Amino acid sequence: MKDVVVLGGGAGGVPAAIRAAQLGGQVAIVEENVFGGLCMNRACVPFRHMMLASDILGGLSFGDKLGLSSAGVGKDFPALRKRQEELIAFMRMGVATTLKKNKVEIIQGRGKVAGKGKVEVNGQMVPCKNIILATGSTWARPPFPGGDLAGVLNGDGLLGADALPKSALLFGASPWLLEVAQFLQRFGSDVILATPEKALLPQESKTIETRLRKALQGQGMAVRREAAIAKVSKEKGKLQVALDSRDGSESHTVEVVFYMERGPSLENLGLESVGLNSQGDCLKVNERMETQVEGIYAIGDLIGPPTRQYSHYASETAIAAAGNAMGLRNVLNPHTFTRVLFTQPQVACVGLTPKEAKEAGYEVVVGAAPFGMNPYGMLLAENEGIVELVADKKYGELLGGHFIGSHVSEMAGQIILAIQMEATLEELARVSCPHPTLSESIAEAARNALGRHIYLP
Amino acid sequence: MKDVVVLGGGAGGVPAAIRAAQLGGQVAIVEENVFGGLCMNRACVPFRHMMLASDILGGLSFGDKLGLSSAGVGKDFPALRKRQEELIAFMRMGVATTLKKNKVEIIQGRGKVAGKGKVEVNGQMVPCKNIILATGSTWARPPFPGGDLAGVLNGDGLLGADALPKSALLFGASPWLLEVAQFLQRFGSDVILATPEKALLPQESKTIETRLRKALQGQGMAVRREAAIAKVSKEKGKLQVALDSRDGSESHTVEVVFYMERGPSLENLGLESVGLNSQGDCLKVNERMETQVEGIYAIGDLIGPPTRQYSHYASETAIAAAGNAMGLRNVLNPHTFTRVLFTQPQVACVGLTPKEAKEAGYEVVVGAAPFGMNPYGMLLAENEGIVELVADKKYGELLGGHFIGSHVSEMAGQIILAIQMEATLEELARVSCPHPTLSESIAEAARNALGRHIYLP
Numbered sequence: 001m002k003d004v005v006v007l008g009g010g011a012g013g014v015p016a017a018i019r020a021a022q023l024g025g026q027v028a029i030v031e032e033n034v035f036g037g038l039c040m041n042r043a044c045v046p047f048r049h050m051m052l053a054s055d056i057l058g059g060l061s062f063g064d065k066l067g068l069s070s071a072g073v074g075k076d077f078p079a080l081r082k083r084q085e086e087l088i089a090f091m092r093m094g095v096a097t098t099l100k101k102n103k104v105e106i107i108q109g110r111g112k113v114a115g116k117g118k119v120e121v122n123g124q125m126v127p128c129k130n131i132i133l134a135t136g137s138t139w140a141r142p143p144f145p146g147g148d149l150a151g152v153l154n155g156d157g158l159l160g161a162d163a164l165p166k167s168a169l170l171f172g173a174s175p176w177l178l179e180v181a182q183f184l185q186r187f188g189s190d191v192i193l194a195t196p197e198k199a200l201l202p203q204e205s206k207t208i209e210t211r212l213r214k215a216l217q218g219q220g221m222a223v224r225r226e227a228a229i230a231k232v233s234k235e236k237g238k239l240q241v242a243l244d245s246r247d248g249s250e251s252h253t254v255e256v257v258f259y260m261e262r263g264p265s266l267e268n269l270g271l272e273s274v275g276l277n278s279q280g281d282c283l284k285v286n287e288r289m290e291t292q293v294e295g296i297y298a299i300g301d302l303i304g305p306p307t308r309q310y311s312h313y314a315s316e317t318a319i320a321a322a323g324n325a326m327g328l329r330n331v332l333n334p335h336t337f338t339r340v341l342f343t344q345p346q347v348a349c350v351g352l353t354p355k356e357a358k359e360a361g362y363e364v365v366v367g368a369a370p371f372g373m374n375p376y377g378m379l380l381a382e383n384e385g386i387v388e389l390v391a392d393k394k395y396g397e398l399l400g401g402h403f404i405g406s407h408v409s410e411m412a413g414q415i416i417l418a419i420q421m422e423a424t425l426e427e428l429a430r431v432s433c434p435h436p437t438l439s440e441s442i443a444e445a446a447r448n449a450l451g452r453h454i455y456l457p
Numbered sequence: 458m459k460d461v462v463v464l465g466g467g468a469g470g471v472p473a474a475i476r477a478a479q480l481g482g483q484v485a486i487v488e489e490n491v492f493g494g495l496c497m498n499r500a501c502v503p504f505r506h507m508m509l510a511s512d513i514l515g516g517l518s519f520g521d522k523l524g525l526s527s528a529g530v531g532k533d534f535p536a537l538r539k540r541q542e543e544l545i546a547f548m549r550m551g552v553a554t555t556l557k558k559n560k561v562e563i564i565q566g567r568g569k570v571a572g573k574g575k576v577e578v579n580g581q582m583v584p585c586k587n588i589i590l591a592t593g594s595t596w597a598r599p600p601f602p603g604g605d606l607a608g609v610l611n612g613d614g615l616l617g618a619d620a621l622p623k624s625a626l627l628f629g630a631s632p633w634l635l636e637v638a639q640f641l642q643r644f645g646s647d648v649i650l651a652t653p654e655k656a657l658l659p660q661e662s663k664t665i666e667t668r669l670r671k672a673l674q675g676q677g678m679a680v681r682r683e684a685a686i687a688k689v690s691k692e693k694g695k696l697q698v699a700l701d702s703r704d705g706s707e708s709h710t711v712e713v714v715f716y717m718e719r720g721p722s723l724e725n726l727g728l729e730s731v732g733l734n735s736q737g738d739c740l741k742v743n744e745r746m747e748t749q750v751e752g753i754y755a756i757g758d759l760i761g762p763p764t765r766q767y768s769h770y771a772s773e774t775a776i777a778a779a780g781n782a783m784g785l786r787n788v789l790n791p792h793t794f795t796r797v798l799f800t801q802p803q804v805a806c807v808g809l810t811p812k813e814a815k816e817a818g819y820e821v822v823v824g825a826a827p828f829g830m831n832p833y834g835m836l837l838a839e840n841e842g843i844v845e846l847v848a849d850k851k852y853g854e855l856l857g858g859h860f861i862g863s864h865v866s867e868m869a870g871q872i873i874l875a876i877q878m879e880a881t882l883e884e885l886a887r888v889s890c891p892h893p894t895l896s897e898s899i900a901e902a903a904r905n906a907l908g909r910h911i912y913l914p
């Protein structure tokens with residue numbers, strides 16, 4: 001009898017299994033394909049590798065202002081792809097090694113819930129006290145007419161390509177679509193980015209959203225908002241896209257259309273055997289990550305709304321769920337989660353936006369420090385960069401921190417820790433970061449919220 | 458009668474004056490030359506600008522692995538210099554504007570202490586309740602024979618050059634010397650870096666020091682330790698350097714020798730009028746930044762040992778001193794200071810090293826997470842990168858955090874806040890940073906210290 005059986009060996013399942021085993025559990029992990037899941041094999045990691053190449057090209061183009069002139073750079077996508085495939089293969093080996101070292105039993109096959117305390121794999125029953133569902137998400141089918149045509153691709157179509165398309169229309173609202181758009185543009189593709197939403201990051205602070213759009217448009221990215229694809233059709237080997245948006249109706253001829261939305265992988269999991277929904281929306285869990293069925297936990301993309309489809313959410317919920325399955329009482333703080341975007345500029349948003357904080361009933365104070373006023377930011381020409389802090393006026397408690405600019409994904413940790421520890425603006429104002437860095441602006445934003453900024457005009 | 462007169466308009470003096478004015482003080486700031494001090498005009502800021510160019514070149518050279526091939530890059534130092542001079546001129550204007558907006562009186566001239574509560578500028582007396590000494594530091598004279606030859610340069614000689622030297626020997630122990638060495642090397646100079654110390658960063662954790670040396674030597678940098686210059690002489694328009702080091706005696710022919718140590722600017726400040734030392738060592742202050750003379754404070758490079766010659770130390774001590782001069786009780790936490798290095802890889806070290814923590818009587822626990830095991834670190838080939846955490850075993854309180862790797866200067870804030878708030882390893886282990894970033898490794902290092910790392914083998 002296992003203490004915990006984890007279904008799925010991705011960004012959520014692996015840490016869940018390891019954590020449960022570290023807590024003394026007899027643990028098995030069931031994986032049908034390869035370890036690492038969508039994140040490592042087909043999304044976050046290869047996308048970030050591609051953004052790294054994209055960043056270098058961005059740096060080189062910026063270098064022109066610094067007296068670095070380049071006659072042009074050769075871009076070898078097959079070489080880029082080969083490097084990331086080799087690295088990912090290496091990472092996969094690492095996952096298997098770590099699981100074994102932690103004495104997690106690896107079961108290769110398709111796992112299904114066969115009732116409370118029962119998992120079925122390859123026709124065999126695995127009895128267990130707890131089940132952690134960690135099957136993640138899969139690329140969704142394009143919902144527009146013509147979505148089944150050969151040139152309409154998801155992430156797999158991009159990662160498996162021998163060459164990049166000369167022209168592409170990217171449709172959807174996911175943050176990683178923006179990354180792919182910038183990557184393709186930097187690698188020489190003509191790109192149109194079309195979102196069904198009113199804004200590129202509709203849930204985020206207006207400050208961030210506006211600056212992001214300005215930055216991307218300043219780079220020459222064509223953006224359409226409130227967009228819908230009326231139809232995609234094939235003409236002379238290319239795709240004809242009828243696109244409606246707030247800018248009117250247009251027709252675009254492109255090589256490929258990318259659609260990269262994701263939905264929870266609920267099908268064929270046997271969820272109906274315990275009365276859980278097996279299609280459609282995400283699974284509902286309580287603050288302990290437990291579904292309506294005692295002893296069955298769910299994590300990551302299975303429970304996250306689209307705004308939380310990030311592998312760090314998967315691993316955080318995984319570690320919490322594993323602890324709970326092993327008898328601890330781990331409760332997730334919903335306000336320490338980071339929404340992140342690895343474009344140039346990067347975006348990292350933690351906790352409540354000013355609007356959300358007001359809606360939650362706080363008397364809100366907001367402070368900001370534009371990177372355009374930060375010494376290193378001036379060197380970087382960070383015209384769109386900023387850090388914005390949101391706090392409760394009464395006690396000064398930090399409620400949210402929102403960044404756009406270079407390296408900001410690496411700065412989110414300070415905000416996460418601050419919210420977790422209920423730090424106040426006074427405490428943040430005292431954090432003297434090294435000079436010259438962009439992170440110095442966090443203290444200045446706190447001082448700005450307190451009405452005593454030092455370096456801002 | 459002024460409440461506060463600040464002597465020196467650099468990285469320390471400016472925030473001191475603004476903070477004192479914000480607290481309701483009548484404040485004057487006395488500056489002989491231009492605002493911004495050594496940091497903005499002649500060190501941190503222009504050096505960081507040069508490191509930005511250097512980083513882009515480093516990125517491009519790394520890009521080769523990612524399928525980005527470049528036929529070579531033109532390096533135009535005069536263009537780089539022009540951009541930084543324009544940016545610095547703009548920053549200087551910003552400083553003056555901010556001082557005026559905060560109603561700080563600007564007095565142009567050489568200020569001198571003329572007794573307790575008396576400052577003399579241009580022959581005029583300015584009576585005041587408090588004096589904040591903020592004159593910073595100046596380039597020291599080379600102590601070796603031949604140090605007065607024309608080709609022996611300090612930072613000014615580098616920043617004012619029309620062209621970069623084809624060959625250079627850099628002698629000294631300052632971290633910024635490493636930055637200049639890497640910059641020169643990336644821009645095509647033949648470089649020898651010689652330190653009188655046993656290690657490149659002798660005060661830092663062994664983990665960091667060893668990895669830094671390995672990284673720089675891996676880039677082809679010639680490093681000599683325990684070095685001393687026996688003599689520099691001029692021969693056929695070049696400099697002949699007789700160098701002794703742990704590797705023996707050598708003779709090098711180079712275009713220039715850089716010597717960039719700095720000492721406190723104590724001379725001609727009238728310090729003898731109040732019984733303070735006016736040459737030699739740094740000024741002594743108490744934990745409130747006050748010298749032995751009541752009402753006379755000193756900050757930044759005037760009080761910092763060479764390991765604290767950083768402008769963020771100047772501004773932090775400035776804000777504390779200004780508060781104290783205005784009647785607050787600000788006490789500096791000596792363990793939240795960051796030692797930083799903007800080479801590739803960067804170094805950022807906060808708080809106690811393992812050795813220092815042991816010497817301070819703690820039962821020490823150390824945890825580390827190499828970036829070579831971090832997913833983004835693998836993409837970046839961060840073979841030398843690591844984060845190392847030092848904590849007190851009994852309560853798990855964080856005592857120090859030490860980084861080497863890309864972007865780590867932007868990650869120090871999380872450690873500073875953690876030490877300031879007396880966070881424990883348990884609390885750090887729960888900080889779920891965005892994926893894939895290097896900052897994820899902070900939580901993993903905390904888990905490693907707690908014996909329950911998840912991703913490390």
